[in-house]
Amino acid sequence: MKGATAKIFKYTLYDLARSRWVLGYAMLIALMVGGLLLFGNDPTQAVVSVLNLVILVVPLVSLLLGLMYHYANRDFALLVLTQPVPRASVFFGQLLGLGVALVGAFLLGAGAPFLVYSLIGQVDWATLFVVLVVGVAITLVFLSLALWLGVREEERVRALGVAIGVWFLLTFVYDGLLLFFIILAQAYPIDPWVIGISMLNPVDLGRVLVLLHLDTAALMGYTGALFKHFLGTALGTALAALALLVWIFWPAFFARRRFEKKDF
Amino acid sequence: MVHVEALTKRFGPLEVLKGVSAEFPAGAVTAVVGPNASGKTTLMKSILGLVLPDSGRVEVLGEPAINNPRVREHIGYMPQDPRFPENVTGREVLAWIEELRGRPKARLEELVERFGLAEHLDRPTRFLSGGTRQKLSAVLAFLFDPEVLILDEPTAGLDPLASSRFKDLVKAERDRGKTVILTSHVMSELEELAERIVFLLEGRVVFSGAVEALREATGETRLERAVARMMEAV
Numbered sequence: 120m121k122g123a124t125a126k127i128f129k130y131t132l133y134d135l136a137r138s139r140w141v142l143g144y145a146m147l148i149a150l151m152v153g154g155l156l157l158f159g160n161d162p163t164q165a166v167v168s169v170l171n172l173v174i175l176v177v178p179l180v181s182l183l184l185g186l187m188y189h190y191a192n193r194d195f196a197l198l199v200l201t202q203p204v205p206r207a208s209v210f211f212g213q214l215l216g217l218g219v220a221l222v223g224a225f226l227l228g229a230g231a232p233f234l235v236y237s238l239i240g241q242v243d244w245a246t247l248f249v250v251l252v253v254g255v256a257i258t259l260v261f262l263s264l265a266l267w268l269g270v271r272e273e274e275r276v277r278a279l280g281v282a283i284g285v286w287f288l289l290t291f292v293y294d295g296l297l298l299f300f301i302i303l304a305q306a307y308p309i310d311p312w313v314i315g316i317s318m319l320n321p322v323d324l325g326r327v328l329v330l331l332h333l334d335t336a337a338l339m340g341y342t343g344a345l346f347k348h349f350l351g352t353a354l355g356t357a358l359a360a361l362a363l364l365v366w367i368f369w370p371a372f373f374a375r376r377r378f379e380k381k382d383f
Numbered sequence: 384m385v386h387v388e389a390l391t392k393r394f395g396p397l398e399v400l401k402g403v404s405a406e407f408p409a410g411a412v413t414a415v416v417g418p419n420a421s422g423k424t425t426l427m428k429s430i431l432g433l434v435l436p437d438s439g440r441v442e443v444l445g446e447p448a449i450n451n452p453r454v455r456e457h458i459g460y461m462p463q464d465p466r467f468p469e470n471v472t473g474r475e476v477l478a479w480i481e482e483l484r485g486r487p488k489a490r491l492e493e494l495v496e497r498f499g500l501a502e503h504l505d506r507p508t509r510f511l512s513g514g515t516r517q518k519l520s521a522v523l524a525f526l527f528d529p530e531v532l533i534l535d536e537p538t539a540g541l542d543p544l545a546s547s548r549f550k551d552l553v554k555a556e557r558d559r560g561k562t563v564i565l566t567s568h569v570m571s572e573l574e575e576l577a578e579r580i581v582f583l584l585e586g587r588v589v590f591s592g593a594v595e596a597l598r599e600a601t602g603e604t605r606l607e608r609a610v611a612r613m614m615e616a617v
Contacts, residue, residue, distance in 0.1 A: 123483060130468070130479050137470035194466030198523075201431050201462075202483045203455040382394070383433040 123208035124215075127199060131192075131216025140187065141224050144180050148228025151176070156236045163333070166246045169229060170329050173254040174322050175290055178261045181221055182282040185265025188217055190275045197383050210378045214266060214371060221258050229254060249332045253325040260321040260366045261286075267374035270381065289322045297323075310345050317346075318359070321366040328359045384409045384562055385430055385531055390439035392425055399425045400436065401586040407579075409530070412553065412563040414573045416610055417583035423566050424463070426583065427533050430564070431460055444530055456484065459529040461537045465520035467508040473519050474504040477526070486527055494522040497548050514540045521549060531562045538572060550576060570607035582613055589613065 135141050151172055159165040192213070199209050229251060233242050265282065272278040297316055301309065317323040327346050346355040385407040392400040399422045407413045415423045428434040430441055432448060432455065441448040448454045467476045481488045495501050498518040503511060511519065517540045524532060534553070538546045553576055557563055567573050573580075580597050582590035590597055590613060594606065601616075603609040 126479070126482055130471075133475075134468040134470050192468060194462075194464070195468050197433065197462065198465070198467070198480075199483065200433055201455060201458070201460045202480060203452050204483055205452045380435065382392075382435060383428065 123204045124212045127204070127209055127212025128215045128219075131213050132219055134192075135188070135216060135220035138188075138220075140184055141220050144184065144221070145224035145228040147180075148172070148176070148225060149232055152229050153232040153235075156232055156240075162241045162243045163246055166243050166250055167329070167333070169247075170250050170253070170326065173229070173250060173257060174326055177225060177254055177257050178290060178322060179283075179286045181258045181261035182265045182268075182286055183279065184221060185217055185262045186269050186275070186278050186282055189213075189266060189269035190278075193383075200383060206379050207375065210266075210375050214262070214374075217262055217266075218259055221262060222255050225254050225258055226251060246329070246332060249329050253328050256360075256363045256367065257321060257325045260363065260370075263367050263370040263374065267370040267377070270374045270377045289320055293320050294323070310349060314345055314349060318362045321363060324359045324363050324366070328356060328363070331355045331359070384442075384444060385564065386440075386442040387426070387430065388440045388442075390426070390429055390436045390441070392422075392429065392434060392436045399586050400429070400439075402439070403583070403586065403588055404439075405581045405588055405591055407531075407562050407564050407581075409562045410557060410560045411579050412557050412565055412577045413579040413581060414577035415564060415566050415581045415583060416573065418614060421583040422586045423583055424535060427535055427564065427566065431455070431458060431533060456486075456527075457530045458533060459524035459527065459531070460533045461517075461520050461524045461535060463536045463539065464513075465516050467516065467519070469509040470507055472505050472507055473500070473511070476508065476519070477504075477523065480523055480526070484527055488526050489528045490526055491522070494525055497552065498522060498545055514542060514545070517541055518545060521552075525552065525556070529561075532556060532564065534563065534565045536566055536568065538567065538569065570605075570610065574606040582610070584614070 152169055155168040155172070156165050159168060196209060196213070200206065233247055236242060264285065268278050268281055268285075272281065297313065300316075301313060317327060330344075331347055331352050346359065349355075350358060386405075388404045390400045390403040391398070403422065403426060405413075405426075415426060417423055425434055429436050430443065430448065432450070432452065436449065443454040444457055446454050467473070471479075477488060477491065495504065498521060500515070500518050500522060503515050503519075508516065508519070517537070521537065524534070532553070537553075538549055541549060550572070553563060553565075563576075565573070565577060574594075578594055579592065580590060580594055581588060582597070590600070597609050597613070598604060598606070601609040601612040603612055
């Protein structure tokens with residue numbers, strides 16, 4: 120990391136560490152995970168419930184907090200951009216600061232209840248680990264999308280609207296359409312296609328990654344079972360992880376390009 | 384000294400700068416005036432590198448300034464509506480900018496005292512009033528003793544005491560040979576501070592020169608009248 124990037128990263132993180140929103144997010148996750156742990160009885164099932172939480176709540180909060188920070192700090196970005204600092208440093212410093220803050224809030228919120236719970240009950244640590252990794256990846260994917268959206272769109276309200284639309288599409292509509300497609304085409308050998316289509320959706324990728332590591336993959340969804348059947352755990356994991364990485368980087372890449380050419 | 388040549392800038396269908404050339408000499412306060420939406424802020428932001436012109440040249444102290452963040456080492460800037468990270472104190476903001484610039488805050492105590500800012504420096508900036516944020520912004524602009532000062536409506540929101548102290552500061556900097564570029568809607572302020580005028584109208588420079596020359600060209604003694612005459616004439 121270059122000097123200026125590191126400094127802007129530090130300031131962003133410092134500001135966010137004091138933000139009530141980030142703290143509120145950590146507490147929200149902790150409350151929900153704690154509730155799941157208290158009311159569930161099977162340790163693996165508890166982790167899988169956390170997965171569903173990760174898949175629904177984490178994308179939405181990452182999008183919204185990423186956008187809110189972007190708009191709330193436009194004026195500060197403006198101040199920094201009038202200093203002898205390259206634009207790329209401002210962009211990456213903020214991206215990294217937001218990333219570390221949101222990932223930290225998620226890990227704290229999702230991890231701490233399990234630590235406490237381990238004193239009184241049994242925890243499936245291996246699966247939990249995969250779920251946390253997936254949560255981190257999903258956080259970064261949607262943060263990266265949020266910044267791209269924020270850099271492109273001047274109007275906060277419109278950006279928030281698009282963000283909610285994207286979230287709804289990727290978490291609900293996409294799977295519905297995929298299922299519809301599977302039923303329509305059930306007479307044909309479409310399984311490789313289904314794998315391909317799932318890889319276009321980061322939320323599905325996250326789910327697949329966790330399910331590959333569960334014995335009950337088939338219970339939790341068709342695509343998970345397909346990945347396991349066709350690719351095996353190792354190759355499936357590698358492919359899904361790679362696709363998630365691509366999902367983190369491409370929106371950030373376009374966001375940065377736009378940021379470099381933008382008028383403030 | 385700042386020099387811009389044949390600057391053009393388009394925002395979508397709107398041509399905001401249509402070949403603007405102007406000279407901002409050292410040791411003088413040059414006011415950029417013109418009606419709303421005439422391109423004043425776009426011109427200043429082009430000098431700062433916040434807006435990237437479609438064509439033309441910008442030179443700051445003889446160095447090309449477009450896509451060259453280093454020239455900003457020599458520029459202090461006060462935006463129209465300064466904002467800072469909400470959860471951070473003024474003192475921290477000052478320390479950050481010092482760290483980013485990699486130079487010591489040469490004039491901190493003197494400036495903080497001039498604007499009576501000491502008691503506000505340790506509160507998160509979200510609790511600061513508009514005027515106090517403006518004072519903090521003024522301290523930042525002058526902090527590193529830059530050669531070029533770009534001041535966009537700098538006294539809007541300042542109380543009369545702070546405003547007059549601010550104007551004294553600008554005059555002192557000019558006398559020390561600094562290049563000052565200023566916009567303001569308050570004509571009496573321009574009358575007091577500016578010795579040169581760059582008059583923009585719909586993205587073109589319609590007058591550039593000494594305030595005296597503008598008065599002579601329009602036959603008006605008051606700057607406000609002279610500016611109004613220019614607006615009517617074109």
